Amino acid sequence: EPEVTQTPSHQVTQMGQEVILRCVPISNHLYFYWYRQILGQKVEFLVSFYNNEISEKSEIFDDQFSVERPDGSNFTLKIRSTKLEDSAMYFCASSDQIGGGGAKNIQYFGAGTRLSVL
C-alpha cells in the first residue's frame, strides 16, 4: 500500500542551525502539507502546498520556514535558524483531492520527524 515516508525519524540540532526535513508523498497526490506537534499540545497546521506554490500557511509558518518540492518526488520543510521552541514532531501529509471544502479530503500522514533543538 502506498505510504508517505519521512526522513530522518529523529533530528538533533543546535539552536541557530538550519534543518531540512524530508518527505516523499504518495506519488499521484497533488496536495502536500506540513503539521507539527509540540509535546503535550495539539497537532497544528503549518502549511499546504499545491501546484508548486504555498496555498495556505498558518501564523506559525513565519519567515524562518520554507517549503520546496525540488523534484517530482520530494517535499521538504526547511527551518532556517532553529529555536528551542521549534522542538516538535513534524508530520508531512499528502492528499489527492482538490478544493471541495475538504469534505472528502483524506490526508495520508507520514510517521513524523522528531526535531530536537538543543
Place this chain on the structure above:
Amino acid sequence: ILNVEQSPQSLHVQEGDSTNFTCSFPSSNFYALHWYRWETAKSPEALFVMTLNGDEKKKGRISATLNTKEGYSYLYIKGSQPEDSATYLCAFPTGANNLFFGTGTRLTVIP
C-alpha cells in the same frame, strides 16, 4: 482559532469492554469531520470522514456518529482489544483543506 475539543483526554479500559469518546466542534460552516487513529511511532491513520448530519460509519469494531447541528461526533469501540490502544484524533477541515485537530483521546486497553 477554532474550538475543537475531545473528551476524555485519556481512558483506560479492560480488554473486551466497549468504550466511546467525544469530539465537539463549531456547528457553523461545517464541511466535514475526520477521525484519525495514531499509534505511537506510526503514521496517523484516517478512520472516517463524516460529512452529513446523522452520518454513521463503521469499520470493524469501530463506529462513529455525527451531529452537525449540535456540533459533536462520537467514536465507539466495541469489545476493545489491546491493539486498539492509540490516540484518537478528530480534525475539522478549514481554509484550503488544512486540518484543525482536537486534543486527542489516548486510549489504553488493558489485557
